[in-house]
Amino acid sequence: MLQKLMSRCSLLEDLHLSCLALKHIYVSKLHKLKIISIRELAHELQSVQIVVPSLEQFSLNCKESILIDMVECPLMVLKLKRVLLTDHEFRVLISSFPLLEDLKVIFCLHLKRITIxxxxxxxLSISFCYKLMAIDIDAPNLLSFCYLDNPIPVSSMNVPCPWKVELSNNYGDDPDTQWYIKIKEFLTGSNQIEDVILTVDTSKRYSFxxxxxxExxxxxxxxxxxxxxxIYVxxxxxxxxxxxxxEVCYPRTLSVSLYERSFGSSFIEWLYEKLMNVDASCCDSHDIKCWRHYLKDFKIGGFLMSHPEDQNPLCLDNFSVDNLEDAxxxxxxxxxxxxxxxxxxxFYK
Structure with missing residues (x-):
């Protein structure tokens, strides 16, 4: 039925297939086709074969381990979501697209190592790949890299571009010294990191x-x-x-989110007191000292709301720190x- 329908649409440029409960999807002879999106959540899909030399963008969202054959497609944009690829299958698939410019990998739960x-x-965006342990990326012309809510990986990175990183200790890690070291070593892969988002929950053992x-x-x-x-600390x-x-990084801006369940408010009060009264006599014996020796000054900014839907937030820019505690x-x-x-x-410059 699908083949018959497509045979009547020879000028088709954009094809979206959703929840058709098909076992096999075969697309060919559509010489104008540029975009294909497949969303199949019925656990039926077994294979996708596409022979479309004009295809530029492909998106696949499924929950199965499937056979993907797209060798003749000069893809520039690829999005994989929930596709259960092994490390080898992923590497072979990506190598089939030498012209690829934009890659998103989301919820691919069989991946343990990504090599590109x-x-x-x-x-390049990699997110919610909960079993990921290592990434090896050699992409010298990358313009943006997002690594969002995956485990902290062992990494080899040639990615000289701005990074956005989101990490937490929700993958069985205690937020201890070794956890911070793993984050620090991962971040050494770039000197252009724009954003690091950390969620710290001390439901487990905490130490630093x-x-x-x-050492x-x-x-x-x-x-x-x-x-x-x-912060849930x-x-x-x-x-x-x-x-x-x-010790993980020196941010130009430290942003603390405040929620009803978090400890952000009390942490801000405590932090302000500590930053106002820095004691830098702690580690004189070290060549590279702790943050206290390098912090020059700080300011307070941002906004506060009485509840998440508050339409009139209190702006803290140029806010009097004397009133911060009451606010x-x-x-x-x-x-x-x-x-x-x-x-x-x-020596750092």
């Missing part, structure tokens, strides 16, 4: 030891654009949390942004 080598790839971290990872932390944190862990965060008690939602001004040693 391309001089033409411009945009500066000496252990420096295992003696390099200077990366300077990044924005470190955005959501009890008060007595705040000092270790701050040391861990600022945090009244407004329990929002984002507090703290621009941090660093003064780094000469």
């Amino acid at each position: 080598s391309s001089n033409l790839l411009k945009n 030891n500066f000496d252990e971290c420096r 295992s990872s003696p390099s200077f932390p990366r300077e990044i654009g924005n470190l955005y944190v959501t 009890a008060y007595y862990h705040y000092a270790a949390l701050l040391d861990g965060l600022l 945090l008690r009244q407004y329990r939602n929002g984002i507090v942004r703290i621009p941090l001004n660093w003064r780094f040693p000469e």
Whole structure:
């Protein structure tokens, strides 16, 4: 039926197939076709074969391990969602598209290692691949890289472009020194990291030891654009949390999200007190010292809301810090942004 229908649409340029409960999808002889999107959630699909030399974009959303044959398609844009590919199948598939410029990999739950080598790839996004353990990316002309809500990988990266990274300790990791070291080492893959989003939940064991971290990872932390944190950490862990965060990277802006269930408000109050009274006598014996020695000054910004749907948020830009404590008690939602001004040693420049 599908073949018969397509045979009557020889000028078709854009084809979307959704929930057809087909076992096999075969598309050919559509010489104008540029875009194909397949969404099949019925656990029926077994194979996709496409012979369309004009095809530029392909999107596949399914929940099965399927055979994909698209060798003759000069794809430039590829999106894979929920496709149960093995590492080898993924590598073979990607190598079939030497002209690929835009790749999104989402919820591909069989992937443990992603290997990509391309001089033409411009945009790469990997998200929600919960079993991913390693990535090996050689893409020297990449313009953007997003790594969102996957485990912290062992990585080999040639990706000289802005990064956006979102990580959490929701994959069986205790937020301890080794967890922070893994994040720090991953971030060394780029000096153009724009955003790092961290969610820290201490439902498990929490600890951070500066000496252990420096012994295992003696390099200077990366300077990044924005470190955005959501905190579910009890008060007595705040000092270790701050040391861990600022050993991972030196953000130009530290943003703390406030939610009813999070500890953001109390953390902001505690943090402001610590930043106002920095004690830099802690690690004089180290060549590379902790964040206290390099922080020059800071400001308060962002916005607060009384509830998530508040249409009149309180702007904190140029806000009097004397009133911050009262504001945090009244407004329990929002984002507090703290621009941090660093003064780094000469060897870091």
